[in-house]
Amino acid sequence: MLVDTDLLLKYGGFAENYAPSEIIFSEGEIPHYYYQLVTGSVKLNHFAEDDKEMIQSIVFEGKSVCELLSFTDQKFPVNAVAMAPSIVIKVPKDGFLKLIAEHQQSAVATQRYVADRLYHKFRLMQNNASKYSHVRIKGILTYFKSLSDDKTPYSYEVQLTRKQLAALTGLRIETVIRTVKKMESEKLLKIIKRKIYF
DNA sequence: TCATTAATTTGGC
DNA sequence: GCCAAATTAATGA
Numbered sequence: 121m122l123v124d125t126d127l128l129l130k131y132g133g134f135a136e137n138y139a140p141s142e143i144i145f146s147e148g149e150i151p152h153y154y155y156q157l158v159t160g161s162v163k164l165n166h167f168a169e170d171d172k173e174m175i176q177s178i179v180f181e182g183k184s185v186c187e188l189l190s191f192t193d194q195k196f197p198v199n200a201v202a203m204a205p206s207i208v209i210k211v212p213k214d215g216f217l218k219l220i221a222e223h224q225q226s227a228v229a230t231q232r233y234v235a236d237r238l239y240h241k242f243r244l245m246q247n248n249a250s251k252y253s254h255v256r257i258k259g260i261l262t263y264f265k266s267l268s269d270d271k272t273p274y275s276y277e278v279q280l281t282r283k284q285l286a287a288l289t290g291l292r293i294e295t296v297i298r299t300v301k302k303m304e305s306e307k308l309l310k311i312i313k314r315k316i317y318f
Numbered sequence: 319t320c321a322t323t324a325a326t327t328t329g330g331c
Numbered sequence: 332g333c334c335a336a337a338t339t340a341a342t343g344a
Contacts, residue, residue, distance in 0.1 A: 123342090283325065292332070297327065314326080 121182045122156060122233055123219070123226045125209065132215035138202035144185070146199050154216035155185035160206025164198040165287070175287040177237070178203070180267065188234055190216055248289055253299040256289040258308065261318045274309065278316040 125133075135158065138144055144155065147166060162185055164177045176198050179185050185200055190213055209217070220227045240263055247259025261278060270276040282300070286293045300316060304310050309318040 281325070282327090293326075294328090294334095295332080 121158075122184050122229055123162055125156075125158065125228060126254060127219060127223065128154075128156060128209050128216075129176075130212050131211055131219040133209045133211035136208050136210060138206045138208060140202055140204055141203045144200040144202060144208060145196055145214055147196050148194050151186070151196055152191040152195040152213055154187060154190045154213060155200070156209045156211075157181050157185060158207040158209055160202060160204040162200050162206060162208075163203050163284075164200055166198050167301075171288045174290065175284060177241075178288075184233065185232070187230060189221075191234075253289070253291050253295050254303055254308075257285060257296065257299055257303065260285060260288050261309070262318070265318055274317040276318050280316075 128314050133154075133156075138160070144162060145151070157179055159181050161181070162179045163175050164179065165173050165175045165184060168174055185208070186196065187199070189196065220230060244259055244263060250256055250259075259278075261276075264278065264280070265276040268276055280288070282293055282296050285291075285300075286296045289296070291299070300311065301311070304311050308318075
């Protein structure tokens with residue numbers, strides 16, 4: 121848990137439930153809360169020209185959703201959509217800023233988290249700028265595996281669908297399918313019952 | 319459960 | 332890379 125739940129509640133936080141595919145907030149709206157995910161997972165997406173979905177990021181339990189908006193007056197740059205049944209704690213912005221000011225440990229934790237996300241965003245953008253599809257996919261898989269405890273090869277079961285991999289890398293679904301198969305033949309990953317192990 | 323919709327896969331251009 | 336068609340999985344009434 122990024123910031124202690126009791127602390128969030130103490131500063132005005134309250135829990136809300138979201139069903140899969142339910143929208144938590146939308147692009148262009150003015151942020152009024154700090155969001156922290158207790159359970160479930162949330163994707164941050166944006167729809168390009170012809171309603172092509174681009175997934176900017178996926179947030180898992182214990183982490184905050186777009187916390188950077190707590191520190192700036194910009195509008196939401198993305199939509200947040202629950203991917204699984206999720207519980208989110210919402211803390212009014214001023215309450216959260218007060219919490220941060222009065223609790224050094226939470227301030228540091230949040231700071232580190234923002235920095236870490238920004239770091240990975242750089243790495244992912246560099247991978248996704250590659251003209252090679254396998255570089256983009258490997259970048260995403262490496263990042264998601266780094267979020268888990270798994271270290272040994274083929275031990276990480278990728279929960280992402282082919283479609284989601286496409287939306288994360290900017291590739292077409294067909295390209296993802298074909299590239300992933302090629303990567304399997306090159307022993308970079310394994311596919312068992314359609315699931316990818318990396 | 320069955321019907322409908324979404325996702326996956328293959329093949330053609 | 333894009334589109335169409337066939338197969339399979341997921342969803343919901």
